[in-house]
Amino acid sequence: MDIVIIGAGALGAYFGSRFHEGGANVTFLVREGRAKQLKTKGIKVASPKGDYRIDNPKYVTDVTEISHADLVLVCVKGYHVQGTINDLKSLTENGAYVLPILNGIEHVSMLQDQLGKDSVLGGLSFIIATLNEDGHVIHSSDFDNLIFGPLEPTQTTICKELDELLKKTNISGNNTDAILTELWKKYMFINAFSGITTATNLSIGPIRKEAETIRIVDMLLHEMQTLAKAYKVKITEEDVEEAKNKLRGLPDEATSSMHQDLRKGMTLEVDHLHGGAIRLAKAVGVEMPYTETIYGVIKPFENA
Ligand SMILES: NC(=O)C1=CN([C@@H]2O[C@H](COP(=O)(O)OP(=O)(O)OC[C@H]3O[C@@H](n4cnc5c(N)ncnc54)[C@H](OP(=O)(O)O)[C@@H]3O)[C@@H](O)[C@H]2O)C=CC1
Numbered sequence: 001m002d003i004v005i006i007g008a009g010a011l012g013a014y015f016g017s018r019f020h021e022g023g024a025n026v027t028f029l030v031r032e033g034r035a036k037q038l039k040t041k042g043i044k045v046a047s048p049k050g051d052y053r054i055d056n057p058k059y060v061t062d063v064t065e066i067s068h069a070d071l072v073l074v075c076v077k078g079y080h081v082q083g084t085i086n087d088l089k090s091l092t093e094n095g096a097y098v099l100p101i102l103n104g105i106e107h108v109s110m111l112q113d114q115l116g117k118d119s120v121l122g123g124l125s126f127i128i129a130t131l132n133e134d135g136h137v138i139h140s141s142d143f144d145n146l147i148f149g150p151l152e153p154t155q156t157t158i159c160k161e162l163d164e165l166l167k168k169t170n171i172s173g174n175n176t177d178a179i180l181t182e183l184w185k186k187y188m189f190i191n192a193f194s195g196i197t198t199a200t201n202l203s204i205g206p207i208r209k210e211a212e213t214i215r216i217v218d219m220l221l222h223e224m225q226t227l228a229k230a231y232k233v234k235i236t237e238e239d240v241e242e243a244k245n246k247l248r249g250l251p252d253e254a255t256s257s258m259h260q261d262l263r264k265g266m267t268l269e270v271d272h273l274h275g276g277a278i279r280l281a282k283a284v285g286v287e288m289p290y291t292e293t294i295y296g297v298i299k300p301f302e303n304a
């Protein structure tokens with residue numbers, strides 16, 4: 001399979017490397033700065049699932065240099081999705097499917113509106129990864145789940161093909177017919193986890209010790225459950241409990257990518273995640289006081 005990765009950051013470099021390891025033809029579509037780094041440093045992945053390196057990764061900065069793509073993985077931050085649209089248009093016009101795996105929900109309808117519904121698959125990932133100063137991937141969780149599935153009936157074949165490829169790689173994950181529900185469940189989880197870790201500037205360990213702080217997490221999860229319901233997606237109490245169990249199971253030092261970005265002084269995805277939920281809530285008359293509070297607390301650090 002010819003796979004293009006847009007955004008060779010932590011997520012893109014990790015999954016791109018694993019697909020390369022599994023035998024796919026992987027091209028990274030990157031911007032100038034990252035291109036220079038890939039040229040001089042290559043890609044290295046340090047991971048509990050096994051290290052991997054690509055000394056001379058195939059990368060381009062100009063989409064017209066890509067002659068064919070079956071699938072494009074969109075691995076940029078929420079606030080950079082709009083900037084990928086022209087590249088994605090060029091690739092989908094030549095037959096590629098687009099699989100966004102970033103956090104959040106708003107980008108899905110945005111991509112569908114601009115690229116056409118048939119081109120956009122549903123996707124998400126569970127992994128904890130970051131880039132070091134050499135642009136090498138530090139994968140620190142023992143999980144690396146890539147969940148995807150068709151949002152339109154026309155997409156079943158490409159999803160089955162991707163599922164077959166996935167089995168040849170070292171990536172965990174699966175093709176699901178319930179990708180919309182999975183997207184909302186991840187959105188619920190990430191808004192609570194990234195919200196509480198970033199707002200408190202703490203990893204999950206100390207947060208778990210305080211009943212009052214865990215209560216906020218509980219309220220954030222339930223607000224997202226109510227919002228999903230307003231968009232006709234059923235998140236059950238068991239799903240909320242599963243999210244809480246995930247938080248209970250993380251090591252003390254585990255934290256969200258947004259909190260890692262805060263620590264590094266990078267732009268935060270708070271508008272895409274919490275801001276997006278608040279916009280969706282306003283559109284359907286749902287109240288989200290805890291989410292609004294978390295958003296307000298984090299917002300001054302968005303471009304710190
Ligand atoms: N890191 C993690 O553990 C996880 C992250 N996520 C989600 O995945 C998404 C990506 O996160 P992450 O990988 O950490 O982010 P990073 O900041 O590490 O990577 C994003 C990359 O996108 C690149 N980029 C931005 N715009 C473009 C463009 N127009 N063309 C090509 N490349 C572009 C950036 O390049 P440049 O270097 O040029 O700025 C950067 O390398 C986020 O939504 C995050 O929430 C989800 C699960 C886990």
Ligand SMILES: CC(C)(CO)C(=O)C(=O)O
Pocket residue numbers: 103125126127128190193194255256257258
């Ligand atoms: C919660 C986690 C680590 C799971 O993948 C994540 O998505 C993030 O922090 O952005």
